[in-house]
Amino acid sequence: MMDAARPFGRTGWKVSEIGFGAWAIGGSWGEVSESDARDALFAALEAGTTFIDTADVYGDGRSERIIREVLREWRGPRPIVATKAGRRLAPHVAEGYSRENLAAFVDRSRANLGVDTLDLVQLHCPPTGVYYRPEVFEALDGLVAAGKIRHYGVSVEKVEEALKAIEYPGVASVQIIYNLFRQRPQELFFREAQARQVGVIVRVPLASGLLTGKLRRDSRFAADDHRHFNRHGEAFDVGETFAGVPYEVAIDAVEELRALVPRDTTMAAFALRWILMADAVSVVIPGAKNRSQALANAMAGDLPPLSVETMRAARSSCAMCWAASNHFPECNRPAPL
Numbered sequence: 472m473m474d475a476a477r478p479f480g481r482t483g484w485k486v487s488e489i490g491f492g493a494w495a496i497g498g499s500w501g502e503v504s505e506s507d508a509r510d511a512l513f514a515a516l517e518a519g520t521t522f523i524d525t526a527d528v529y530g531d532g533r534s535e536r537i538i539r540e541v542l543r544e545w546r547g548p549r550p551i552v553a554t555k556a557g558r559r560l561a562p563h564v565a566e567g568y569s570r571e572n573l574a575a576f577v578d579r580s581r582a583n584l585g586v587d588t589l590d591l592v593q594l595h596c597p598p599t600g601v602y603y604r605p606e607v608f609e610a611l612d613g614l615v616a617a618g619k620i621r622h623y624g625v626s627v628e629k630v631e632e633a634l635k636a637i638e639y640p641g642v643a644s645v646q647i648i649y650n651l652f653r654q655r656p657q658e659l660f661f662r663e664a665q666a667r668q669v670g671v672i673v674r675v676p677l678a679s680g681l682l683t684g685k686l687r688r689d690s691r692f693a694a695d696d697h698r699h700f701n702r703h704g705e706a707f708d709v710g711e712t713f714a715g716v717p718y719e720v721a722i723d724a725v726e727e728l729r730a731l732v733p734r735d736t737t738m739a740a741f742a743l744r745w746i747l748m749a750d751a752v753s754v755v756i757p758g759a760k761n762r763s764q765a766l767a768n769a770m771a772g773d774l775p776p777l778s779v780e781t782m783r784a785a786r787s788s789c790a791m792c793w794a795a796s797n798h799f800p801e802c803n804r805p806a807p808l
């Protein structure tokens with residue numbers, strides 16, 4: 472049972488260190504049955520998770536609707552539910568982030584989630600130009616004033632976008648990729664986020680499953696799993712699949728990491744604990760497709776802190792990934808310990 476909670480920026484919320492990433496229970500990860508999806512979410516809630524991350528496009532609303540159904544039955548503490556908007560735009564261009572479109576996306580998520588007021592809406596990895604359009608953030612302020620959303624934030628691809636976004640005083644949170652293979656956020660961005668009391672949500676913490684240690688060189692994925700169809704960024708940003716690290720390189724790094732995982736601990740829990748070593752992180756949101764994954768991930772919050780020696784060794788085991796990354800090489804450089 473997790474009991475550690477962290478403040479979520481300046482919202483006044485306290486959230487569990489381990490949240491629940493609800494992409495896989497929506498779609499794009501191969502078949503996940505409705506009953507497995509519900510079990511996974513219930514298991515996370517029972518283990519003490521109080522933060523759920525979803526998006527309007529995950530299974531075209533399936534993820535949001537499953538969350539609504541589960542929370543209707545859930546009798547425990549109400550979790551914070553963060554959703555995202557913007558990716559329904561086709562074409563996905565900065566001009567699409569208009570007041571009218573944002574209001575329509577928010578109304579659809581309110582209906583899907585069955586609430587009057589959304590806890591947190593994040594712009595869903597918008598084109599970089601959006602961060603230079605103050606009117607987008609004014610539109611979000613308007614939705615807060617109208618009582619349709621409590622807070623808003625951004626989900627970003629690049630550290631530079633994160634740094635620009637937090638210049639807007641209304642931005643309550645930033646969601647960013649940060650894991651053993653992607654360490655750059657711990658430099659300037661984490662410092663700035665802490666200074667401005669911005670909540671930091673860490674996504675893709677297991678590098679799409681690689682950092683569980685279960686994947687092999689010859690692992691195969693279903694045709695409707697992004698690890699098959701977005702291997703080289705064919706459908707969306709390559710960073711969202713295996714954190715943008717070439718598969719073979721990452722498999723070698725995982726082999727090196729095995730020696731660092733304490734006995735009685737899974738590599739997944741180790742990888743999540745590594746992320747929680749950063750104080751700037753408010754919540755890490757591993758995805759889970761079933762009850763056992765959700766429970767295993769929730770347990771990571773109970774592990775003791777990692778030693779300085781382990782942190783150092785983990786850094787050197789992953790150095791080859793930073794060098795080989797397909798995803799903005801500058802995003803993967805580690806900070807000095």
Ligand SMILES: NC(=O)c1ccc[n+]([C@@H]2O[C@H](COP(=O)([O-])OP(=O)(O)OC[C@H]3O[C@@H](n4cnc5c(N)ncnc54)[C@H](OP(=O)(O)O)[C@@H]3O)[C@@H](O)[C@H]2O)c1
Binds near residue numbers: 493
């Ligand atoms: N643009 C964005 O804003 C964006 C993009 C990506 C993700 N996200 C958010 O971040 C969340 C997390 O990222 P992610 O789901 O992409 O990747 P992730 O958390 O790195 O990996 C999740 C996958 O790893 C496997 N897994 C999870 N726990 C496991 C365990 N304990 N043991 C063995 N395997 C396990 C599962 O897939 P298999 O069992 O099939 O291997 C699961 O779907 C998402 O759910 C979503 O909420 C947001």
